[in-house]
Every structure is written in structure tokens, then in C-alpha cells.
Amino acid sequence: xxxxxxxGSWCCxxxxxxxxxxxxxxxxxxxxxxxxxxxxxxxxxxxxRLPPTNPLDKYLHISIVTPSFNQVQFVGHxxxxxxxxxxxxxxxxxxxxxxSDGSQQVIAQVEEHLTHWxxxxxxxxxxxxxxxxxxxxxxxxxxxxxxxxxxxxxxxxVADYFSRRPDIDVIYGHRILIDEHGKAIGRxxxxxxxxxxxxxxxxxPQETMFWRRSIWDQVGGQLDESFRFAMDWDLIARxxxxxxxxxxxxxxxxxxxVHAKQKTSMExxxxxxxxxxxxxxxxxGRKVGRSERRLRVMPYLIMHMLQDAQNRxxxxxxIN
Numbered sequence: 001x002x003x004x005x006x007x008g009s010w011c012c013x014x015x016x017x018x019x020x021x022x023x024x025x026x027x028x029x030x031x032x033x034x035x036x037x038x039x040x041x042x043x044x045x046x047x048x049r050l051p052p053t054n055p056l057d058k059y060l061h062i063s064i065v066t067p068s069f070n071q072v073q074f075v076g077h078x079x080x081x082x083x084x085x086x087x088x089x090x091x092x093x094x095x096x097x098x099x100s101d102g103s104q105q106v107i108a109q110v111e112e113h114l115t116h117w118x119x120x121x122x123x124x125x126x127x128x129x130x131x132x133x134x135x136x137x138x139x140x141x142x143x144x145x146x147x148x149x150x151x152x153x154x155x156x157x158v159a160d161y162f163s164r165r166p167d168i169d170v171i172y173g174h175r176i177l178i179d180e181h182g183k184a185i186g187r188x189x190x191x192x193x194x195x196x197x198x199x200x201x202x203x204x205p206q207e208t209m210f211w212r213r214s215i216w217d218q219v220g221g222q223l224d225e226s227f228r229f230a231m232d233w234d235l236i237a238r239x240x241x242x243x244x245x246x247x248x249x250x251x252x253x254x255x256x257x258v259h260a261k262q263k264t265s266m267e268x269x270x271x272x273x274x275x276x277x278x279x280x281x282x283x284x285g286r287k288v289g290r291s292e293r294r295l296r297v298m299p300y301l302i303m304h305m306l307q308d309a310q311n312r313x314x315x316x317x318x319i320n
Contacts, residue, residue, distance in 0.1 A: 018298040022305075030305040034203060037258045039186030042179050043319040050252065050318070053153035053160070059089040060159045062210070063138030067128035068107070068146035069097035074257060076106045077182065081149040081255075083113050087156065091115045091138045094146075095128040103146075126231045130222045142210040147262065149255040150207075151176070157251055158210050169215045169244040170236075173253035174311070175205035176318075180259045184319045188256075189311045191303035193248040198236045199283060200296040202276065206232040208253035215244050230275035237283050252318075 022032070033039055064082055068075050075094075082092055094107055096119035104119045111117055116135055122128050129143050140162055144150060158171055177186035188205060190197065197203045209232070219238040223231045239246075280288050288296075 018295065018302070021302060022298065025302065025305050030309050032301045032305055033186060033308060034188055034301060034304055036186065037177060038179075039177065042181065042183035042185055045176065045178065045182065045184040045255075046318050047152055050152055053156040056156060056160055056163070058159075058163050059087065060140050060162055061089050061091065061138040062087060062140045062142070062155055062159060063091040063093070063133070063136035063213075064141075065129055065132030065136065065143045066092075066094045066146055067097070067125045067132065067143065068094060068099065068103055069125070069128075070099045070101045070103060071146040072099070072101040072103045072106055073180075074147040074259075075103050076110075078144060078146050078149060079107070079110055079114075081151075082144065083110065084152070085150060085155045087159070089159075090155065091136055093117065093132045093135050095122070095132040096120075097122045097124075097128055123225070124228050126223050126225045126228055129231075130225065133216075133222070139213055140210050141213055141216055144207055144254070147257040147259065148207040149178070149182075149257070151252050151254055154208075154253045157249060157253065161247070161249065162210075162212070165247070167245060168247045170209065170211045170239055170246045171249055172204050172209040172246070173249035173251050175208055176252050176255045176315075178255045178257050180257070182257075185258060187252070187308075187315050189304065189308040189315075190248050191300065191307045193246045194300065194303075195240070196297065196300035197246075197248070198233065198240065200280070200288070200293050201300075202230065202233040202236075202279075203297075203300065204232075204236055205254065205256060207256055208249075209236075211239065211244075215239055215242065218242050227275050227278075229272045230279055233276065233279050234282070237279055240283075 066078060079094065092115050094114055094117040096103055096107060098119055098121040107117055133141065161171060174190055175188040176184060179185050190203065219242060224234050227234050277287065
């Protein structure tokens with residue numbers, strides 16, 4: 001009992017100290033932006049100002065899957081963001097869930113540039129992604145939802161790093177937030193990788209994440225279809241369980257679109273909360289209360305705030 005009290009006291013003290021640190025950082029204009037989807041008024045995004053990428057000596061074989069269902073206003077932009085990479089060794093597959101809003105016609109217009117696409121009823125996004133990946137053969141893998149965008153140079157950047165670092169299994173990067181019209185409304189600047197990035201909360205931006213097929217095969221070669229919200233976090237947990245090595249690229253790799261019908265906005269507090277708890281239990285072997293999770297992630301949030309301050313000027317250059 002005495003040990004429990006002491007442990008609880010130390011936990012409470014640590015919480016207080018970390019909150020004080022956060023308050024001090026806020027006095028210097030540093031803010032926690034992780035988890036906040038709309039951070040400022042919509043502003044034009046100047047993608048042409050992103051750092052250029054150079055031609056590569058070796059273009060690794062990359063496979064990307066886009067699951068789509070009734071996203072006619074966005075899916076064309078998503079597909080073009082991948083095709084406009086002009087990456088010469090790309091395998092791009094679109095899996096549509098029998099959309100009824102005109103998405104099929106949009107996809108058909110560019111079918112000659114796709115490796116494969118199908119439109120048929122499915123059980124949801126996770127099954128669609130698995131269906132697409134079963135058709136792929138690329139050494140590097142990733143999926144891009146039909147409302148998000150790859151940013152210029154993303155695939156060259158990813159392929160270059162994987163080529164130079166055979167010891168790295170998973171790559172992810174910074175995220176730009178965009179609205180329904182493609183205007184910038186914020187950013188998530190991620191600190192250098194640490195297990196805190198995924199052990200207590202889902203901080204890794206899914207649309208920026210790429211991994212080697214070798215570790216995909218080691219964890220079963222598919223997403224867990226019992227998840228419809230946190231399947232990416234569950235995949236990260238499974239990668240971690242086999243000792244996969246992660247690297248956070250110091251670059252914006254993709255844009256995450258925020259809109260009214262988006263699953264993240266609609267299901268975060270319901271399905272998202274339940275599935276997140278399942279991942280937490282899988283990783284830690286027990287349920288973890290919200291107060292403990294907040295305490296556990298505070299060091300990561302502090303690192304984020306410092307990293308964001310260092311990168312603020314580069315973001316402002318993209319929107320001014």
C-alpha cells in the first residue's frame with residue numbers, strides 16, 4: 001500500500017511538473033498542435049515552394065493502394081497527387097467500393113495510368129486496402145486514402161532514404177492539414193522518432209507512412225479487418241512488436257484533408273476511442289486511463305512544441 005501511495009505521489013508530481021513546463025513554453029508562443037485539425041483560417045498552399053528532389057540512382061519498386069468510396073469531389077485530386085510524382089517504378093492500385101456518386105467515372109478517366117483498379121462492393125476501407133495490397137509486388141508499400149494528397153517529391157524522398165538506409169523499416173514525415181478546397185489550415189510537425197510517437201497515442205500521420213514489404217509479411221501481410229478506424233495504429237504496434245526500425249523524415253510528405261464527412265471527424269470519440277483502447281491493451285497488456293495517457297505523452301508533446309517552433313518559418317513560407 002505504501003509503495004502504491006508513493007508511486008501515485010510521484011505520478012502526480014510528474015504530472016504537475018510537466019504541466020508547468022507546458023505552461024512556460026506557451027508563454028513563449030509555443031503551442032501543442034498535435035490532434036488539432038483546424039488551426040487557422042484557410043490559406044493558399046504554395047506547393048511549388050517545397051524543397052526540390054534530385055534524380056535517383058535507384059528507383060525502388062513502390063506500391064500504393066488508394067481505397068475509395070463515394071469521394072467523387074476528392075478522389076481525382078488524390079490520384080493526380082500520386083501520378084504527378086512521375087515516379088518511374090510505381091505500382092498504383094485503386095480499390096473502389098462500388099461508389100454511386102460518380103467516383104467510378106473519375107477513376108476510369110485515368111485508368112491507363114493505373115496499374116489496376118476495381119469497383120465492387122466490400123466490407124469497408126480496411127478490406128479494400130487489403131484487397132489492393134494482395135495485388136501488389138512492390139518492395140516499399142503505403143496507402144493513401146481517397147481524400148488525402150501526396151506532396152510533390154514525396155516518393156523520391158522516401159525511395160532515396162530507403163535505398164541509403166537498409167536498416168530502416170518504416171518511414172513517416174510531417175503532415176500538412178488542408179480543407180475541402182485544398183487550402184492549408186495547419187500542420188503537424190513530428191519530433192525525431194521515439195516509441196512515444198505510437199506507444200500511448202496515434203501520432204504517426206498515416207498518409208505519410210511507408211514500409212518495407214519484408215516487415216509487412218512478417219506481421220501477417222494484411223491489416224486487421226476487425227478495425228475500421230485504428231487499423232494503421234494497430235499495424236504500427238505490430239511492426240513495433242517484431243522490432244521494426246522507424247525513422248521520421250524531416251519533410252512534409254503528405255496532406256491530410258479535413259472535411260465534414262471525414263471518418264476522423266465523425267468517429268473519433270466513438271469507434272475511434274474503442275479501437276484505440278484495443279491497441280493500448282495489446283501494447284501494454286492492460287487498460288490505461290486518459291489521465292495516465294496524457295501524462296505519458298506530455299514529454300512527446302513538449303518535443304513537438306520545440307520542433308514546431310524550429311520549423312514554423314518553413315511552414316509560413318508555404319502559405320504566405
